Amino acid sequence: MPRTTSSPREDTGNSALLVMDVQRGVVDRYAGDGALVDRLRQAVAAARAMAVPVVFVRVALRPGRPEVSSRNKAFAAASLSGLSLGEQDEATQIHPALEPQVGDPVVVKKRVSAFTGSDLEVLLRSMGIEHLVLTGIATSGVVLSTLREAADRDYELTVLHDACADADPEVHRVLTEKIFPRQAEVISVAEWASRVPVREGGR
Secondary structure: OOOOOOOOOOOOOOEEEEEEOOEHHHHHHHOOOOHHHHHHHHHHHHHHHOOOOEEEEEEOEOOOOOOOOOOOHHHHHHHHOOOOOEOOOHHHOEOHHHOOOOOOOEEEEOOOOOOOOOOHHHHHHHHOOOEEEEEEEOHHHHHHHHHHHHHHOOOEEEEEEEEEEOOOHHHHHHHHHHHHHHOOEEEOHHHHHHHOOOOOOOO
């Protein structure tokens, strides 16, 4: 089981839930039997009940993909494969089971980390956010990259390990049990949802 590195939080007033790369093309490849989507929905519902802002993050590129460098192994390969990454492509839209509500920010990034090529940092600072709760696909992709960058930016971090997934279950296990706890608290969706009483006015 993932290990935690800090005591339970009593206040979520400066927190935000990041739901990352849960777009159609990604969910279709990783979601499997739908259990992951169900847990992501539970995390979003818990955030709304606690009046914690929900921020969705997706990756999408301009027509012609001018942002893709031939030196970037992962994105260049994706471009050559014909993977749909256009901003208007169906594959880059948030999965309908997790559709944002009115007022939920949707951040568009250009690389693996949620911060790279996006306005996420500006958004978080303007909202007074100091604590990020991370979920998304894949554990070794957007979750790892965002966690590392967020830690360097001095955010407090929580990872909901069962609201993340990776193509390689062993990679997911090693990251959530051995790597992430060095910089974040790692807990389940149920543990996080049970910590703080529901706030009046939760969305």
